[in-house]
Amino acid sequence: NTVTHHHHHSQVSLSHVFSPAPFYVSNYTKHCFNWLSNKLLHEHFHFSCQFISAVLTNSPADPRLNPGMPLSSSGTNSYQQGCIRVTLEDSELWKSFHTIGTEMIITKHGRRMFPQCSISLSGLQPLANYVVMVDIVPADNVKYKLAVRHSSKEQWEVAGKSEPQPPCRTYIHPDSPAVGSHWMKQSLSFLKMKLTNNTLDQHGHIILHSMHRYYPRFHVIQADSPHTVCWGSFQTFSFPETVFTAVTAYQNPKVAIKRHVFPMHCLALHYSFYFGLST
DNA sequence: TCTACTATCACATTTGAAGCGA
DNA sequence: ATCGCTTCAAATGTGATAGTAG
Numbered sequence: 001n002t003v004t005h006h007h008h009h010s011q012v013s014l015s016h017v018f019s020p021a022p023f024y025v026s027n028y029t030k031h032c033f034n035w036l037s038n039k040l041l042h043e044h045f046h047f048s049c050q051f052i053s054a055v056l057t058n059s060p061a062d063p064r065l066n067p068g069m070p071l072s073s074s075g076t077n078s079y080q081q082g083c084i085r086v087t088l089e090d091s092e093l094w095k096s097f098h099t100i101g102t103e104m105i106i107t108k109h110g111r112r113m114f115p116q117c118s119i120s121l122s123g124l125q126p127l128a129n130y131v132v133m134v135d136i137v138p139a140d141n142v143k144y145k146l147a148v149r150h151s152s153k154e155q156w157e158v159a160g161k162s163e164p165q166p167p168c169r170t171y172i173h174p175d176s177p178a179v180g181s182h183w184m185k186q187s188l189s190f191l192k193m194k195l196t197n198n199t200l201d202q203h204g205h206i207i208l209h210s211m212h213r214y215y216p217r218f219h220v221i222q223a224d225s226p227h228t229v230c231w232g233s234f235q236t237f238s239f240p241e242t243v244f245t246a247v248t249a250y251q252n253p254k255v256a257i258k259r260h261v262f263p264m265h266c267l268a269l270h271y272s273f274y275f276g277l278s279t
Numbered sequence: 280t281c282t283a284c285t286a287t288c289a290c291a292t293t294t295g296a297a298g299c300g301a
Numbered sequence: 302a303t304c305g306c307t308t309c310a311a312a313t314g315t316g317a318t319a320g321t322a323g
Binding site for chain 2: 148248
């Protein structure tokens with residue numbers, strides 16, 4: 001509890017170690033690092049997300065960056081359909097990126113998403129088997145280009161009709177199939193899902209077009225295996241704040257802050273100071 | 280020249296296997 | 302044998318950069 005308490009109040013002191021310095025990290029500090037990363041990885045991630053949210057939220061919101069899909073003002077981050085309720089994890093982080101225009105890197109060999117797709121489920125039948133999967137579908141039917149920087153303040157502008165979409169691929173959560181009680185026990189992460197712009201991809205990654213807008217859809221299917229999916233039991237959920245523009249390189253430098261704001265070794269060093277360990 | 284895309288780099292982070300002692 | 306833990310190295314993932322294609 002002491003560690004956690006300190007953890008959540010360490011923003012100010014951490015700012016002193018943000019600047020890259022030639023830290024010497026001893027083996028003993030590495031012990032500390034390993035222990036802390038095991039114990040606090042989960043908390044660190046969420047705290048880091050909060051921090052990034054705070055940084056991004058300081059930027060003035062510009063609705064023009066996301067003309068296709070305005071956020072509803074209701075502020076709810078869960079969606080109920082029938083009995084099943086799906087809640088988007090890290091909703092505040094998604095919204096923070098959304099206000100400045102979320103971008104997702106796509107590469108030839110596949111890139112993970114940040115923020116990651118992570119949801120929690122409720123309302124499932126505890127003993128029934130379910131398959132949970134994600135696909136990513138176009139948010140509109142146009143493609144975009146970057147506005148000429150010195151002639152306009154708007155970053156994106158429409159550049160014609162969208163390219164024909166390659167066959168839609170799905171990413172099946174690796175726990176599938178599993179019983180409802182398993183899915184509801186803790187949140188599900190689609191961390192390892194990868195996005196590619198390689199239309200000939202052989203690895204099963206999700207194929208997208210650069211400079212197009214998409215959003216992820218989450219499917220919850222009552223089925224005993226991915227091969228015996230019954231179409232009637234298909235339920236689909238999506239969240240407006242998860243809309244993103246696929247890019248091959250970040251266009252808005254703000255969206256690239258990710259780890260650089262709060263790298264792990266800063267956490268380790270911070271705690272090594274806190275515990276009075278030499279570095 | 281300009282924009283979108285790609286290969287490469289340095290290094291952060293994860294993963295997995297081996298070692299060790301209680 | 303098993304467990305918890307450390308140690309080490311290989312594998313993987315990342316954004317920045319510089320270069321390429323059209």
